[in-house]
Amino acid sequence: MKFRGKITDIAYLNHFSRVITTISKLTKTCILRLTTENLFFVLSGKVTNGGVSMWCQLSQLIFCVYFIQTNCFDEYQMEGVSPEDNEICLEVIPENLSRALKTIQNAKVVKIKLTKKHCPCLTVIAELPTLSSISRVITHDIPVDVVPRRLWHEFKEPSMPDFNVSICLPPLKTMKNVVDRMKNLSNFLVIEANLSGKMNLKIETDLVSVTTHFRDLGNPLWGDDASLDDGSSQTRDSEVMAEARVDIRKLQQFLMGQQVNPSKAMCNIVHQRVIHLILLHEDVSLQYFIPAVA
Incomplete structure (x- = not known):
């Protein structure tokens, strides 16, 4: 070698x-x-x-x-x-x-x-x-x-999950600031999104319920740009939310470590199973999978 x-x-x-x-x-x-x-x-x-x-x-x-x-x-x-x-x-x-x-x-x-x-x-x-x-x-x-x-x-390269929703992420710095504040309220965070470009970050506990709303984020057309999936598995009703509850520390770790300054940042959600984060920038692509928790 x-x-x-x-x-x-x-x-x-x-x-x-x-x-x-x-x-x-x-x-x-x-x-x-x-x-x-x-x-x-x-x-x-x-x-x-x-x-x-x-x-x-x-x-x-x-x-x-x-x-x-x-x-x-x-x-x-x-x-x-x-x-x-x-x-x-x-x-x-x-x-x-x-x-x-x-x-x-x-x-x-x-x-x-x-x-x-x-x-x-x-x-x-x-x-x-x-x-x-x-x-x-x-x-x-x-x-x-x-x-x-x-x-x-x-x-080997992981296969593209059979996702319900694919959505563009908001600015990562903004998302990081929101997650940093929510981390003080709970160990878990719900990410939900639909095919109308809406994404919500939610904290729900016995004492408090907090939601941050993002709108007009856009939904990637898989197959046109990334050639990873034809998008046929996406939820047909554009208003239906797919969600996953994840360990907030794992999401925070992903957001804190970013120095790639991606030209595209996306999230695929397999309902109640996994979130699949993708960063693309020139010669670099980064995929990160965070499993959902019950």
Whole structure:
């Protein structure tokens, strides 16, 4: 197995760092899946058992900044475990990678490669700018675990749930402020939405009932933009609400960690079962599943 990537564009390095920081806010450990075209960060929680799951796809081919397309990695070389299974799966602690990237944000060149030292490592090598002829190089060795081939089936892209309603989210900062305040009232929050662009966030306890209303949010037309689902499963009556009661801390964790600044933010609701949050931005897509609670 071999992996080597090289980044010289500061804008993309900062973008890459923000993505990793977002991942580190969502999970302590995850699977980094490397292919010839993409990097995937996967958290394969069992939603049926109350765990969250995550799928983040980061393309290594094209990065758009100021409407100019450039290569994400100036160099990208990957050789998997075999020609038939040309992938690499590593268990990583994203916080360690995030810390390493934060220390080298002004680097001229950053190289990331898979190495074998005292254990398998993702080695980050950064050449920093200097006023003298002597170069400054920082090296971070981030321990990882190689995931055996027999377990790869657990880290495939999740299928699109058979949702009842799909709706665009309000501004994430606004939504975060609302959830932060509601967290002081209850440990659980009900998210409900319909196909008329209405979404409500509700807290209901024996002592208090609070609802925040959002209107005119819009409903994505699946198949036109995302090609993930044809939308045939959506509720036909546009005023009927689909809802899910979730652990408010899990939703707050998702909202607190966002540094991707998505161009699109959406939510699919499987009535009383799960909410499926999706963020899209240029070369990044992030899916996050939060199970409903009784």
